[in-house]
Amino acid sequence: MKEKRLHAGQHRLRGSTIVTVFIGSLFLLVDDALALVDSSSSSSSSLVDICNDRSCYPATGNLLIGRENRLTASSTCGLVHPDRYCIVSHLEDRKKCFTCxxxxxxxxxxxxxxxxxxxxxxxxxxxxAKKWWQSENGLQNVTVRLDLEAEFHFTHLIMTFKSFRPAAMIIERSSDFGKTWKIYRYFAYDCAESFPGVPEGMPRRHTDVICDSRYSFVAPSTGGEVVFKVLSPHIALEDPYSEEIQDLLRVTNLRINFTKLHTLGDNLLDNRPEITEKYYYAVYEMVVRGSCSCYGHASRCKPIDDDGVVLLGTTRPDMVHGRCECTHHTKGLNCEECEDFYNDLPWKPAIDRETNACKKCNCNEHANRCHFDHAVYEASGFVSGGVCDDCQHNTMGKNCEMCKPYFYRDPDRALTDPYVCRACECDLRGSLNQGICESETDPERNLISGRCHCKVHVVGDHCDACKNGYWNLDQDNPDGCTACTCNLLGTVNNEGCDKRTGECTCKRLVTGDNCDRCLLEHYGLSEQLDGCKPCDCDIGGAYDNSCDVMNGQCRCRAHFSGRRCDIPESGYYCASLDFYTYEAEEALLEGPAEVELREPYWDASQPKQWTGSGFVRVRESSVLNFAVHNIHVAMDYNVILRYESPMPSTWQNVRVDVIRPSPPDPTGPCANSLPKDDFMQQVSLKAGERVYDSVQTVCLEPNVQYHIRVTFGEYQQTGYPDRTAALLIDSLVLMPSSSAIAMFFNGCLLYTSRCPGYWGFPDCRPCQCNGHANVCDQRTGACVDCRDLTAGHHCEQCQLGYYGDPRLGVGIPCRPCPCPGGPGSGFQHADSCYLDVIGDNLKKLTNIQAILQETRQHSTEAQLLKNRADQSKVRIETVEKTAQEVIKALNDSKHFQTIAKQAILSANENFDQTNQDLKAIAETTKTAEQIVNASVELLASLREDLKKVEVEYLQIGKDVERALLVSESARQKTQDVEVKRKTLEEQYKEAEILLNEKIGDNEAARQRAEQLRQTATKLLEKTEKHLSDIEELRKIVSVNEVTMSDVENRLAGLLSTVDAATDSIQYYLKAYDHCSCPSSEDVVDLEQERKALDANELRLAAFSKTLQQLNSRLEHCTAHIEERTKFYEHCD
Known part of the structure; x- marks a missing residue:
């Protein structure tokens, strides 16, 4: 009953909305959070594998996609020669016949x-609708066949016809690559005629082979469909994994046999070829829906391969493949077995949110053996019981996941790496406590594996680097490093000075020995990449490009404001650079010239390519006379001519003259202008360009009426006039010359544009190029054209592909990298290299070591004493490490922590004393004998302290062991109790929900439902009794004689009574299933039904005639009642 109600669509699950998805007649329950993805979709960083925490199934798809070459037809029109065909629905149209x-x-x-x-x-x-398959005309028997490369699950078939649907057809399957075939279903307009003996109607079981007439009607003449579903949706599916169902779904080949055409009957009267031209099979589209089966362990499939070669070699994104991409540590074509070494649990299919994934012992590749511990299995919630044996590579733990004491986990290695556990390695120059490191990573306790405890000005996991702003890492320095003199904000990467040399490397826009000043015309020293920002003062609104070094405020001209001086005051405006524009159509025209007006573009998004109302078309000997009378500032101007040239070549002869009414003001800026400056010489207007910009400038003054005369001479200077030559002149523009604007002056030296070898006017500081360049940028000081294969702001580094140290004072020239090939060879195996400073300094270090060796020879006794002290320090370090491990193991025991801390304090005191002794040794080398005696006494004291510590450590170890045993036992019991509590709580909640959903909280309803159940059971017993009475009736009929009509009438009354009883039983069973109480009238009706059945017993005893002629009818009646009885048997 539960499975039947499932298929009836009555799904109620706690905490989740369930959607019933019908896929190929299979009902699958899919959570609303589950996304259906195509089985051929590729894996990516954006696609989440839905198999991670639940069962998953590949989506169905069209098996034809990507397999066009595996689809064949026994007949196709026009393969040999073009065939003519006609369309029935087009018979009244002007064009009714076509060519294939x-x-x-x-x-x-x-x-x-x-x-x-x-x-x-x-x-x-x-x-x-634009393409289809079509058979040859008049052929009745045509076959379409799909040969798959592997075994698939086939769910349903959809065919859309362009022609009439077939009058008869057969769908067949093969699961052995075409060796044997089985029929899925017959389709026919007249099943009895086309397939005699084949049952008709709806199938009772999924395996029934019947003849279906629903998809074989004449209408429609086009667009009709044939739909076949392997599993009928109206038949309950109890076990989708049964062999019977799997055999139905399993296919390697599919064959559709068209056996009869629909015709209009004229082919029976006339056998001319023209008659058959309108009878053929034509299919717009065919969909073969299916998928691969993976037992809930895969959501995607991939191509079947053979020795690594993909069959057919063709795949498409929406193609359905046949090999499951197994998850949950399963393998096989259908994920039907566990992977090797994943047999901790037996293989099971994944069900809903239970993955049933196969498992193996997880030892992180540090052990080859493990054993099963049932206590561990229960403590893990029945997930895994594997415990690793004989962990190697300095590891320990249930899964070899921890490092042994005195080792730490290397953060750069995977947990499975055999070298994941390494000995502590701290730089003694910058670390405290002689290099003690943290053995594990714990964010809650702010622990990082392998991290050392650094001095004040030292950083790094190994305490091997100075902090930013510090340099010279020194073991004798109690703070580790010395402070830099650089401004952090002005140094590259905000790191201060070089951590080895202490030199400051300034950012691109920063200067000063300590990188504490911005370059000229820059401000705002900060953390940004270049250090400072350009002043970026407005060319017209500011006097120059200098600004305040703090806030960047430029020096504004009158009536300008803003940081950049780019905001005019109220009542003022700032003209654009092309303010002095004079339209050609407003000039005085002489010669063959005319104005051409133009309308703006209809599309407002396209900018106009001209100013004013249009152009002036000029020809040879044309003259344009521009009146200039509105100059406001006396200065040099460039004369710009805007034009369009429809000619293919350059207009070679154009003359521009500036006509002054009087000489320039002798006291003004134009006093030095000569008459020759007003003649622009001969200019050329190039074809394909739109602007001519004069190289020579002209000085103009305010309040003066000028005329600029543009004369157009010969087009090509051939000596002959060209009447076709023409130009379109737009306007003339007077643009202020950049050389006349103060902001564009360099200003280092008078009458020049640069300071050779210097930069930074007005200071004019020398260029710092390390002798590899003579010139630097006048504003930034960056060296220009570095020689000797050097590069950088100061030519201080080698070019890419070379190595050395070209700085002054070092003088190591740049040489090609000794990589195979070398720079410029075209086959160099590396792009760059660097100078190994350590290697170059090895020689110097060797000399220093020789000197030190002589010194050590004079202090042999002191060195021996120091070695003994070092041994003591090592032993003390061992005690400290052991004590630290004790502290970590005793987080829950304050008493043990106190003892461990005392041990550490004692060890630290001894360690501090030893350091003092060592310093005394180093300072008093001459009195080595006295220090030896003092150190011997100190060692004796240390030995006594060490013995005490060892005794305390042994006692702590025993206490730790007892505490761990007690803690582990308590923890295990707590986990067991918690697991059982959660299990009981979940079982109680599920039972409560099921109880509420099944019968509610109404006790009376439950009692009434039980009464109904008993009543229904009694009715079933009565029905069984009727069956036995019918059997007796058959015996009585053989010896009694009753008229045929009387028997039929009485039998019909009996059947109607049984049907009424059946309906009543179904009603009360439904009421019972839904826990709804029937009314008292329903109970009375039920009693009346029971009495009527009792009356039928008397009526059945009255039959007394032999009915040999009615035996077949009685047998039919018996079969009908037996069928209903089987229906009752499904009711609880």
């Missing part, structure tokens, strides 16, 4: 008359 030519594949706009079988595989919906 399938000798070449279908191609849009090229060969749309090809109707091969691959056309039924549709890529896009809009192309569905």
């Amino acid at each position: 030519n399938s000798r070449q594949p279908w191609a849009r706009y090229v060969n749309e008359r090809s109707h091969r079988i691959e056309n039924v595989v549709s890529d896009r919906f809009e192309m569905r």
Whole structure:
């Protein structure tokens, strides 16, 4: 009953909305959070594997996609020669007949008359009606066959016909690659005529082979569909994994046999070829829906391969493949077994949110053996019971996941790396406590594996680097490093000075020995990449490009404001650079010139390519006279001519003259202008360009009426006039010359534009290029054209592909990298290299070591004493490490922590004393004998302290062991109790929910439902009694004689009574299932039904005639009642 109600769509699950998805007649329960993905979709960083924490199933798809070459047809029109065909629905149209030519594949706009079988595989919906498959005219028996490369699950078939649907057809399958075939279903307009002996009607079981007439009608003449579902949706599916169901779904080949055409009958009267031209099979689209089966362990499938070669070699994104991409540590074509070494649990199919994934012992590749511990298995919630044995590589723990004491986990290595546990390695120059490191990473306790305890000005996991702003890492320095003198904000990467040399390296826009000042015309020293920001003062609104070094405020001219001086005051405006524009159509025209007006573009998004109202078309000997009378500032101006040239070549002869009414003001800026400056010489206007900008400038003054005369001479200077030559002149523009604007002056030296070898006016500081360049940038000081294969701001580094140290004072020249090939060879195996400073300094270090060796020879006794002290320090370090491990193991025991801390304090005191002794040794080398005696006494004291510590450590170890045993036992019991409590709580909640959903909280309803159940049971017993009475009736009928009509009437009354009883039983069973109480009238009706059944017993005893002629009818009646009885047997 539960399974039947499942298929009836009554799904109620706690905490989740369940959607019933019908896929190929299989009902699958899919959580609303589960996304259906195509089985051919590729894995990516954006696609989450839905198999991670639940069962998963590959989505169905069209098996034809990507397999067009595996689809064949026994007949196709136009393969040999073009065939003529007609369309029945077009008989009244002017064009009713067409040509089929399938000798070449279908191609849009090229060969749309090809109707091969691959056309039924549709890529896009809009192309569905433009191509189809079509058989030859008049052929009755035509076969379409799909041969798959592997075994698939086939769910349903959909065919959309362009022609009439077949009057008869058969769908067959093969699961052995075509060796044997089984029939799925017959389709026929007249099943009795086309397939005599084949049962008709709806199937009772999924395996029934019947004849279906629903998809074989004449209408419609086009667009009709044939739909076949392997599993009928109206038949309950009890076990989708049964062999019977799997055999139905399993296919390697599919065959559709068209056996009879629909005709209009004229083919029976006339056998001319023209009659058959309108009878053929034509299919727009065919969909073969299916998928691969993976037992809930895969959501995608991939191509079947053979020795690594993909069959057919063709895949498409929406193609359905046959090999499961197994998850949950399963393997096989259908994920039907566990992977090797994942057999901790037996293989099971994944069900809903239970993955049932196969498991193996997880030892992180540090052990080869493990054993099962049932206590561990229960403590893990029945997930895993594996415990690793003989952990190697300095590891320990249940899964070899921890490092042994005195080792730490290397953060750069995976947990499975054999070298993951390493000995502590701290730089003694910058670390405290002689290099003690943290053995594990714990964010809650702010622990990082392998991290050392650094001095004040030292950083790094190994305490091997100075902090930013510090340099010279020194073991004798109690703070580790010395402070830099650089400004952090002005140094590259905000790191201060070089951590080895202490030198400051300034950012690109910062200067000063300590990188504490911005370059000229820059401000705002900060953490940004270049250090400072350019002043960026407005060219017209500011006097120059200098600004305040703190806030960047520029020096504004009158009536300008803002940081950049780019905001005019109220009542003022700032003219643009092309303010002095004079339209050609407003000039005085002489010669063959005319104005051409132009309308703006209709499309407002396209900018105008001209100013004013249009152009002036000029020809040879034309003259344009521009009146200039509105100059406001006396200065040099460039004369710019805007034009359009429809000619293919350059207009070679154009003259520009500036006509002054009087000489310039002798006291003004134009006093030095000569008459020759007003003549612009001969200019050329190039074809294809739109602007001519004069190189020579002209000085103009305010309040003066000027005329600029532009004369257009010969087009090509051939000596002959060219009447076709023409130019379109837009306007003339007077643009202020950049050389006349103060902000564009360099200003280092008078009458020059640069300071050779210097930069930074007005200071004019020398360029710092390490002798590899003579010139630097006048504003930034960056060296220009570095020589000797050098590069950088100061030519202080080698070019890419070279190495050395070209700085002054070092003088190591740049040489090619000794990598195979070398720079410029075209086959260099490395892009760059660097100078190994350590290697170059080894020689110096060797000399220093020789000197030190002589010194050590004079202090042999002191060195021996120091070695003994070092041994003591090592032993003390061992005690400290052991004590630290004790502290970590005793987090829950304050008493043990106190003892361990005392041990550490004692060890630290001894360690501090030893350091003092060592310093005394180093300072008093001459009195080595006295220090030896003092150190011997100190060692004796240390030995006594060490013995005490060892005794305390042994006692602590025993206490730790007892505490761990007690803690582990308590923890184990607590976990067991918690697991059982959660299990009981979940079982109680589930039972409570099921109880509420099943019968509610109404006790009376439950009692009434039980009464109904008993009543229904009694009715079933009565029905069984009727069956036995019918059997007796058959015996009585053989010896009694009753008229045939009387028997039929009485039997019909009996059957109607039984049907009424059946309806009542179904009603009360439904009421019982839904826990709804019937009314008292229903109970009375039930009692009346029971009495009527009792009366039928007397009526059945009255039958007394032999009915040999009615035996068949009685047997039919008996079969009908037996069928209903089987229906009752499904009711609880």
